[in-house]
Amino acid sequence: MKEISHTSPSKIVLLVIDGVGxxxxxxxxxxxxxxxxxxxxxxxxxxxxxxxxxxxxxxITPGSAPGxxxxxxxxxxxxxxGRGVLEALGIDLELKPDDIxxxxxxxxxxxxxxxxxxxxxxxxxDKNTELCRLLNDIAINGAEISVxxxxxxxxxxxxxxxxxxxxxxxxxxxxxxxxxxxxxxxxPQAQRTAEIANxxxxxxxxxxxxxxxANMVLMRxxxxxxxxxxxxxxxxxxxxxxxxxxxxxxxxxxVGMRVLPAGESIIEQMNNLHRYYxxxxxxxxxxxxxxxxxxxxxxxxxxxxxxxxxxxxPDLLSLDPEVLVITGDHSTPATLAMHSWHPVPFVxxxxxxxxxxxxxxxxxxxxAGGMGRFPATEIMPLAMANALxxxxxxx
Amino acid sequence: MKEISHTSPSKIVLLVIDGVGxxxxxxxxxxxxxxxxxxxxxxxxxxxxxxxxxxxxxxITPGSAPGxxxxxxxxxxxxxxGRGVLEALGIDLELKPDDIxxxxxxxxxxxxxxxxxxxxxxxxxDKNTELCRLLNDIAINGAEISVxxxxxxxxxxxxxxxxxxxxxxxxxxxxxxxxxxxxxxxxPQAQRTAEIANxxxxxxxxxxxxxxxANMVLMRxxxxxxxxxxxxxxxxxxxxxxxxxxxxxxxxxxVGMRVLPAGESIIEQMNNLHRYYxxxxxxxxxxxxxxxxxxxxxxxxxxxxxxxxxxxxPDLLSLDPEVLVITGDHSTPATLAMHSWHPVPFVxxxxxxxxxxxxxxxxxxxxAGGMGRFPATEIMPLAMANALxxxxxxx
Numbered sequence: 204m205k206e207i208s209h210t211s212p213s214k215i216v217l218l219v220i221d222g223v224g225x226x227x228x229x230x231x232x233x234x235x236x237x238x239x240x241x242x243x244x245x246x247x248x249x250x251x252x253x254x255x256x257x258x259x260x261x262x263i264t265p266g267s268a269p270g271x272x273x274x275x276x277x278x279x280x281x282x283x284x285g286r287g288v289l290e291a292l293g294i295d296l297e298l299k300p301d302d303i304x305x306x307x308x309x310x311x312x313x314x315x316x317x318x319x320x321x322x323x324x325x326x327x328x329d330k331n332t333e334l335c336r337l338l339n340d341i342a343i344n345g346a347e348i349s350v351x352x353x354x355x356x357x358x359x360x361x362x363x364x365x366x367x368x369x370x371x372x373x374x375x376x377x378x379x380x381x382x383x384x385x386x387x388x389x390x391p392q393a394q395r396t397a398e399i400a401n402x403x404x405x406x407x408x409x410x411x412x413x414x415x416x417a418n419m420v421l422m423r424x425x426x427x428x429x430x431x432x433x434x435x436x437x438x439x440x441x442x443x444x445x446x447x448x449x450x451x452x453x454x455x456x457x458v459g460m461r462v463l464p465a466g467e468s469i470i471e472q473m474n475n476l477h478r479y480y481x482x483x484x485x486x487x488x489x490x491x492x493x494x495x496x497x498x499x500x501x502x503x504x505x506x507x508x509x510x511x512x513x514x515x516x517p518d519l520l521s522l523d524p525e526v527l528v529i530t531g532d533h534s535t536p537a538t539l540a541m542h543s544w545h546p547v548p549f550v551x552x553x554x555x556x557x558x559x560x561x562x563x564x565x566x567x568x569x570x571a572g573g574m575g576r577f578p579a580t581e582i583m584p585l586a587m588a589n590a591l592x593x594x595x596x597x598x
Numbered sequence: 599m600k601e602i603s604h605t606s607p608s609k610i611v612l613l614v615i616d617g618v619g620x621x622x623x624x625x626x627x628x629x630x631x632x633x634x635x636x637x638x639x640x641x642x643x644x645x646x647x648x649x650x651x652x653x654x655x656x657x658i659t660p661g662s663a664p665g666x667x668x669x670x671x672x673x674x675x676x677x678x679x680g681r682g683v684l685e686a687l688g689i690d691l692e693l694k695p696d697d698i699x700x701x702x703x704x705x706x707x708x709x710x711x712x713x714x715x716x717x718x719x720x721x722x723x724d725k726n727t728e729l730c731r732l733l734n735d736i737a738i739n740g741a742e743i744s745v746x747x748x749x750x751x752x753x754x755x756x757x758x759x760x761x762x763x764x765x766x767x768x769x770x771x772x773x774x775x776x777x778x779x780x781x782x783x784x785x786p787q788a789q790r791t792a793e794i795a796n797x798x799x800x801x802x803x804x805x806x807x808x809x810x811x812a813n814m815v816l817m818r819x820x821x822x823x824x825x826x827x828x829x830x831x832x833x834x835x836x837x838x839x840x841x842x843x844x845x846x847x848x849x850x851x852x853v854g855m856r857v858l859p860a861g862e863s864i865i866e867q868m869n870n871l872h873r874y875y876x877x878x879x880x881x882x883x884x885x886x887x888x889x890x891x892x893x894x895x896x897x898x899x900x901x902x903x904x905x906x907x908x909x910x911x912p913d914l915l916s917l918d919p920e921v922l923v924i925t926g927d928h929s930t931p932a933t934l935a936m937h938s939w940h941p942v943p944f945v946x947x948x949x950x951x952x953x954x955x956x957x958x959x960x961x962x963x964x965x966a967g968g969m970g971r972f973p974a975t976e977i978m979p980l981a982m983a984n985a986l987x988x989x990x991x992x993x
Binding site for chain 1: 621622629654655656657658659660661662663664674675678679680681684819934936937938939940941961962965966970971
């Protein structure tokens with residue numbers, strides 16, 4: 204792609220409706236998309252190229268990171284982002300390329316050192332912040348230590364220093380009734396980092412010993428930012444993200460997008476798209492509430508979220524971008540109340556797409572689309588081609 | 599494939615309608631194929647297995663070489679054919695496996711050595727031929743030099759000798775206002791070849807210095823025939839090509855096909871198919887004018903080219919080959935007036951194909967075909983299977 208991509212004035216807008224795919228309601232037999240009043244999505248589908256994407260591959264339920272990375276054109280298995288890094292992105296922490304991030308839990312151990320609550324009674328975020336301040340003072344030779352509160356019992360540990368390695372096993376045994384594990388190096392070059400991490404846990408344990416229920420920490424997902432080529436490098440684009448949630452902003456920034464102000468609602472997101480439209484040639488817009496309502500198991504609320512999104516579309520269409528892609532990072536059927544493996548409706552509108560016979564934006568309708576079922580990693584080449592930003596391959 | 603292919607008397611005919619896929623006309627909403635009267639293509643589609651091929655992958659616009667190699671069963675990214683080799687194939691030059699071929703332009707430089715016209719005013723082919731004779735006398739230690747005129751400002755340089763390497767950068771900076779570049783070796787083992795190539799350019803420059811506007815040469819696409827297994831080796835076929843244009847004959851010969859006389863028209867091509875039908879078990883027939891009219895941007899002329907091809911089909915069907923495959927190497931929508939990334943209609947007729955519900959040979963109709971969208975590299979195994987030339991895989 205690097206060799207055949209070129210810059211041009213045409214604009215690509217990628218709208219990700221998080222968790223948009225669904226399953227039929229037991230009573231109506233219709234999915235959330237099939238139940239929603241969505242004249243704008245249908246209007247777009249009618250004039251466009253439709254299909255269904257597999258974010259990772261059939262049967263695989265993607266987390267938000269692989270779902271988005273695939274849509275951004277990255278092999279989601281090759282570029283698997285560690286739990287620690289994801290947690291840091293989720294609170295807008297900026298990671299340097301060599302920083303090691305780990306996800307931490309405050310937990311409760313009994314007097315024999317056995318874990319009796321992995322979440323320390325889900326302590327308050329205020330208490331969490333206070334305890335993180337305590338741990339932030341820990342000093343260890345060879346690494347700068349930084350402990351940042353997330354929410355309830357969750358925090359992020361950042362280790363910064365020369366020659367550190369993320370190849371460490373978890374201390375969190377993921378169940379009660381066991382003692383926290385010693386952090387093991389998974390390769391010889393991680394030996395020193397393992398010592399530093401264990402020293403951190405040991406000092407944390409001393410400082411927390413009188414803080415029951417949060418008298419210990421559990422560490423997992425030691426990881427580093429993946430070393431991946433950026434979207435500007437690969438596609439010669441000047442990309443920007445309009446996403447309200449930190450984790451999506453973090454993912455966007457990982458792949459080289461400029462993070463623009465988003466606001467709280469899809470209306471504000473559209474306002475910001477208009478405001479910055481001249482400055483970029485690629486926009487990633489992230490709409491969250493479809494996924495949130497799906498995870499709540501609230502079918503009707505997810506239908507309403509789709510309708511809210513649909514209402515905002517005329518404002519987007521008024522910009523008439525050369526290429527508009529609308530899809531989701533995975534399905535979140537309200538009946539399952541969680542992310543799922545089902546393929547996700549996709550539509551691409553451009554002057555140069557070959558329209559198919561689809562007249563509705565929904566799971567069943569998109570099946571008959573011109574793309575059929577296809578891997579999400581093919582979206583970027585397709586969008587680039589339709590924006591006439593790709594040279595011919597081979598003579 | 600090598601292990602499960604066997605020879606048998608059954609015949610496979612592969613008809614490539616160059617650039618056949620299209621896009622809807624703004625007024626009618628119909629593509630070139632949908633607009634054409636094509637009773638024979640429709641008749642075949644009705645009784646056959648249909649689908650749409652991706653020559654390289656979604657979004658990628660193939661040049662003619664990758665488009666054809668994919669149809670012939672080769673990974674078009676792995677076997678990327680260099681510009682120099684393709685240019686040589688295009689004038690029926692026979693390349694030995696170790697020959698280095700490069701594409702040359704006669705160009706105009708000013709008295710400071712800056713390129714002011716990359717094509718030397720598109721000089722006449724006669725003048726080109728005269729200048730190539732001048733350059734053909736150049737003698738350099740370590741390589742036999744051969745310079746052959748192509749057309750207007752274009753020529754082919756062949757370097758033949760022991761231990762030469764094609765890993766050379768271009769001297770052509772691909773724009774005016776710069777001096778031609780020194781040819782750099784891209785690997786240590788190409789050092790001597792780089793010296794030879796630069797010596798060629800230097801001697802060419804001396805001989806051309808009074809020949810304005812064609813007073814310099816620009817070289818690009820140094821390459822060698824790819825080292826690829828042939829169709830007879832892989833499929834145990836005895837293949838032949840009936841193609842009127844040299845580049846396609848060259849590609850066919852690269853993969854081990856015998857190049858048969860073609861004639862100028864599809865009628866003559868069919869005559870030659872009849873004449874040589876007993877001698878081979880695989881025939882590649884190349885029909886060019888659909889692509890040419892598409893590149894002209896002439897929608898109606900492309901429709902007529904499709905109708906001309908359709909008229910010739912009864913003559914092909916009268917031979918009743920065990921397997922008939924009809925497809926294209928890429929789309930060339932007249933509305934775009936260039937090769938494009940859109941998938942290409944495909945039909946396979948055989949006694950043993952499983953027919954689907956498609957009753958028309960067109961982009962939208964083939965979408966509903968039994969193969970759906972699929973990579974062009976799967977055509978050869980399918981054709982072999984339908985010709986009952988493949989053994990069972992595994993016990």
